[in-house]
Amino acid sequence: MKLVNNVIAGMAVSALAATVAQASTLEDVKAAGELKCVVSTGLAGFATPNADGKWEGFDVEFCRAVAAAVLGDGEKVKFIPATTKNRFTVLNSGEGDILFRNTTETMSRDTDLKLTFLPVNYYDGQGFMVPTALGVTSAKDLDGASICIQTGTTTELNLADFFRKNGISYEPVPIETNEEAFANYSGGRCDVYTTDASGLAATRIKFDNPSDHVILSEIISKEPLGGAVRHGDDQWADIGKWVVNALINAEELGINQSNVQDLAAASGDNPSVNRLLGTEGEFGAMIGLDSQWATRAIAQGGNYGEIFERNIGSDSPLNIARGLNALWTNGGILYAAPAR
Amino acid sequence: MSNKLYVPGTHPDLPPPSNTVGVINWLKTNLFSSPTNTFVTLVCLLFLTQLLPPMFNWLFIDAAYGGNSRQECVAQGSGACWAFISERLNLFVYGFYPIEERWRINLAFCLLLVTLAAVLWDRIPARKYFLAYACIFPFIATWLLIGGLGLTEVPTSDFGGLMLTLVIGVTGISFSLPLGVLLALGRQSELPIIRVFCISFIEFMRGVPLITLLFVASNMLSYFLPPGTNFDLLLRVLIMVTLFASAYMAEVIRGGLQAIPKGQIEAADSLGLKYWSTMRLIILPQALKISIPGIVNTFIGLYKDTTLVIIIGLMDPLGIGRASLADPAWLGLSIEVYIFVAIFFFLCCFSMSRYSLYLEDKLVTEHKH
Structure with missing residues (x-):
């Protein structure tokens, strides 16, 4: 059995190596004329098809921004919906060029699964939702509560850690899917539902009267979500990394969808803006693109703040607060390296 | 009542006896033939009367047929x-x-119906030709759906x-x-x-x-x-x-x-x-x-x-x-x-x-x- 495993692993690795050695991903993408972007098969606010079959969402907009930077057109994206089970294989086997699929960056994924993570585009974390009527204000008041929890996830382990650390007890109600959790929680089979905070926000607005339920402020785990590419093509990883950074920097520098073309038309007073938008220096050439790469990426869907508010923030039904995902200048931890 | 004589073999079919036909009789033989069956029937009826009206209300009466979001739906009806x-x-x-190419799917579907009719129903006229067509249908359908040869891929x-x-x-x-x-x-x-x-x-x-x-x-x-x-x-x-x-x-x-x-x-x-x-x-x-x-x-x-x-x-x-x-x-x-x-x-x-x-x-x- 060991031998068979080794042979299979060896074949997989050599096939992979051959794929990578063949040509750079950038050239492949340009030759194909479209960016193959791995997204979720459906996650509220992050990736979902609209009535015309066009993909929309927070993760989707990052795909489009990369396509705009590389190919000049944010519509030239082929979305590859992937489940949690096959997302990394799709990426590693070359069926996808880049992955934006609410994926938590972890050490084992970064190293063992041979992914290169792009900068974090959403800081998530595990939270709790309770009925407002319970009058609970802190997760530490939840002693003895029954908690709906998805089995086999990191959230299950985080929950056990949290309660052990605080010396309180809970009664787990194991469930399989989000839908099931909603049914159990709204049917009163459990007092508390716990999952990632973004998922809680999406679950909360399913209630006819969302204000009957409150999401506690405690976040008990770190879930930094980010895009990813395969190991072995640093140029391609750089492109993904700097597109994300460009969108975050754009918000910090006050560049948005409506003023980006004006700012990019001629070099202005702010050298940081000039460098990002290509009116000063040759930063596009450093990642194998032209000087307008960031301008196109920002023009596609706006800066990070605009993408956030439109898809999951205050302009969307999800109404998730910026919280940790605010710029470092606004009390969040979003801090992108400068383009210089 | 006169008993008419028939030549053997020419007697017309008589209607079945009246106690073996009719709704009442059907109910009697199928639903109330024994105490157990009567009981089961009544229990089922009770269930259906409890279950069907709310279901019907939810599915049709209280349902919302218009609106652009769930909020608008909820405002229109509770179903x-x-x-x-x-x-x-x-x-x-x-x-x-692609939206502008969807007519190809419709066409392929209509052709599929014709094919199914030819394959599944043997009384279709000129079935020989239809069956010949059914053999080439997979190629037509593939061409229509995937494109090439004049159609957008x-x-x-x-x-x-x-x-x-x-x-x-x-x-x-x-x-x-x-x-x-x-x-x-x-x-x-x-x-x-x-x-x-x-x-x-x-x-x-x-x-x-x-x-x-x-x-x-x-x-x-x-x-x-x-x-x-x-x-x-x-x-x-x-x-x-x-x-x-x-x-x-x-x-x-x-x-x-x-x-x-x-x-x-x-x-x-x-x-x-x-x-x-x-x-x-x-x-x-x-x-x-x-x-x-x-x-x-x-x-x-x-x-x-x-x-x-x-x-x-x-x-x-x-x-x-x-x-x-x-x-x-x-x-x-x-x-x-x-x-x-x-x-x-x-x-x-x-x-x-x-x-x-x-x-x-x-x-x-x-x-x-």
Whole structure:
């Protein structure tokens, strides 16, 4: 059995190596004329098809921004919906060029699964939702509560850690899917539902009267979500990394969808803006693109703040607060390296 | 009353006695024939009166048919929100197929109906020509759906929804039957190589879950194929689904083959028929007729198994439904989506099942008791 495993692993690795050695991903993408972007098969606010079959969402907009930077057109994206089970294989086997699929960056994924993570585009974390009527204000008041929890996830382990650390007890109600959790929680089979905070926000607005339920402020785990590419093509990883950074920097520098073309038309007073938008220096050439790469990426869907508010923030039904995902200048931890 | 005399054999049919016909009598014999049956009937009636009115209200009376978001739906009625389904109907039917090319799917579907009529109904006029057409239909349909030769090419990754289910279902069904027949015959072959091959193939396919095969098709193959080869994902899935179903089909048909008395083969031998003629003219018609329920059972199973393709990221109606459920404007409408998808699958599977009954009825050659 060991031998068979080794042979299979060896074949997989050599096939992979051959794929990578063949040509750079950038050239492949340009030759194909479209960016193959791995997204979720459906996650509220992050990736979902609209009535015309066009993909929309927070993760989707990052795909489009990369396509705009590389190919000049944010519509030239082929979305590859992937489940949690096959997302990394799709990426590693070359069926996808880049992955934006609410994926938590972890050490084992970064190293063992041979992914290169792009900068974090959403800081998530595990939270709790309770009925407002319970009058609970802190997760530490939840002693003895029954908690709906998805089995086999990191959230299950985080929950056990949290309660052990605080010396309180809970009664787990194991469930399989989000839908099931909603049914159990709204049917009163459990007092508390716990999952990632973004998922809680999406679950909360399913209630006819969302204000009957409150999401506690405690976040008990770190879930930094980010895009990813395969190991072995640093140029391609750089492109993904700097597109994300460009969108975050754009918000910090006050560049948005409506003023980006004006700012990019001629070099202005702010050298940081000039460098990002290509009116000063040759930063596009450093990642194998032209000087307008960031301008196109920002023009596609706006800066990070605009993408956030439109898809999951205050302009969307999800109404998730910026919280940790605010710029470092606004009390969040979003801090992108400068383009210089 | 005069007793008219008839010549023997010319007496007209008389109506049945009045105590064996009529609604009351039907109720008496079917629903209230014994105290137990009466009790069961009453309990069922009670359940139905409790269950049906709220269900009907929820489905139709209180349902909302218009609106652009769940909020608007809720404002209109407390029942089901069908506005969501009608807004998403095109997505459910066509998947991600380009909007301006969707007429091709409609056309292919109409052609499919004609083909089905020709294949399934033997009283269609000029059936010979229709059957010839049915043989070239797969090529026409492939051309229409994929494009090329004058039509815009549409990548199969844009396939989705009911149309994807039909593509996988119809392809799987039409190819698994002949393959299954060959495998079943091969399993009984006297040539060891063929027999061993067929047995190992059938046992392997039946021993592995379909999900595993789909995973192999979608993930493992890309590692093993030479880099740069682009082996279409949908094609891989079609092949896997067909092979999987054909293994089951082979066993169903083997059951039919074994039910044929040995005398039939001997009779064919004594007529001097060769192996293939024996099979084609004598054995298979009888064996297939016996196997109809099992064959259709396999078809229905295969058709429903197509929902598994969501695991490898293909969007069948269920996948489209789940993805649509994540639309922030429509969150929380899972019941409507699942009912809609269930109705679609029920209609398809129920028609298959009815057709098999019709076929069994039509092919009866024994005396009916």
